[in-house]
Amino acid sequence: MSANKKALVTGGTRGIGRAIVKEFAADSDYSHIAFVYASSDERAKELVEELKPTGKEILPYKTDASSFEQVQQTVTDAVGKMGGLDVLVNNAGITRDNLLLRMSEQDFDDVIKVNLKSVFNFTKAVLRTMIKQRYGRIINISSVVGIIGNPGQANYVASKAGVIGFTKSLARELASRNITANAVAPGYISTDMTDKLTDEQRDALVKNIPLGRVGDPQDVAKVVRFLCSNAADYITGQVITVDGGLTM
Numbered sequence: 575m576s577a578n579k580k581a582l583v584t585g586g587t588r589g590i591g592r593a594i595v596k597e598f599a600a601d602s603d604y605s606h607i608a609f610v611y612a613s614s615d616e617r618a619k620e621l622v623e624e625l626k627p628t629g630k631e632i633l634p635y636k637t638d639a640s641s642f643e644q645v646q647q648t649v650t651d652a653v654g655k656m657g658g659l660d661v662l663v664n665n666a667g668i669t670r671d672n673l674l675l676r677m678s679e680q681d682f683d684d685v686i687k688v689n690l691k692s693v694f695n696f697t698k699a700v701l702r703t704m705i706k707q708r709y710g711r712i713i714n715i716s717s718v719v720g721i722i723g724n725p726g727q728a729n730y731v732a733s734k735a736g737v738i739g740f741t742k743s744l745a746r747e748l749a750s751r752n753i754t755a756n757a758v759a760p761g762y763i764s765t766d767m768t769d770k771l772t773d774e775q776r777d778a779l780v781k782n783i784p785l786g787r788v789g790d791p792q793d794v795a796k797v798v799r800f801l802c803s804n805a806a807d808y809i810t811g812q813v814i815t816v817d818g819g820l821t822m
């Protein structure tokens with residue numbers, strides 16, 4: 575499968591998700607790209623406008639990724655309008671950081687719902703279509719902290735480790751249907767999610783990154799594009815770390 579690909583990206587309005595939408599839009603293999611966001615209507619409109627010159631069908635959906643019902647409706651509509659779905663990128667995510675002693679039940683539940691349950695919601699909603707097509711590429715955005723842990727992020731780390739386990743099970747369940755599932759684990763990427771750090775904290779972090787800089791959203795988007803391309807047809811169940819060498 576190499577032309578007229580249809581993709582759906584969650585969390586497409588900002589940061590890594592936005593870079594992934596743009597990466598697909600710049601790739602001649604893709605004809606339709608749907609993206610999902612929570613509340614940034616203006617950013618969604620801007621992105622659609624920005625990508626108009628590509629001539630591709632860009633479909634924005636305001637959908638709470640943690641809601642099973644909303645996701646079912648969105649996927650049904652998007653698959654109908656695009657005429658199928660080849661690529662799903664589960665990227666939407668939030669943080670509600672706190673030391674465990676101070677972490678509320680709400681903060682734990684919200685992070686698990688948006689970061690992990692959303693992956694179940696979208697994957698389940700697209701599966702029948704991909705199985706029928708006998709083709710699918712599913713990419714789940716995890717995090718390096720899902721592998722190594724992080725103080726103050728027990729909820730987030732649990733969700734991201736969960737995403738890795740989910741991805742591997744999915745890869746095993748669906749390999750015979752020509753559907754691959756891989757996780758991408760970014761390190762420190764410059765987005766709204768990470769802009770809360772002070773310059774000092776940022777400098778200290780960069781000192782530990784062998785490649786000597788924080789990542790850009792495009793650093794992750796390029797790997798996602800590769801994993802969805804024919805060049806990655808024999809890769810499934812993997813966790814690809816994109817962290818400038820931070821956790822090697």
Ligand code: NAP
Nearest residue numbers: 585587588589590611612613614639666667717763765767
């Ligand atoms: P970001 O800049 O904060 O953007 C988050 C995106 O997710 C936005 O498009 C947001 O939509 C959407 N979103 C949030 N909650 C949602 C919900 N309930 N339903 C639908 N969409 C929702 O985040 P980012 O830094 O690009 O991170 C993207 C992914 O990479 C996340 O899964 C994150 O955990 C992971 N990651 C990031 C880093 C990093 O350093 N940045 C490192 C490792 C992993 P709105 O614009 O409408 O709010």
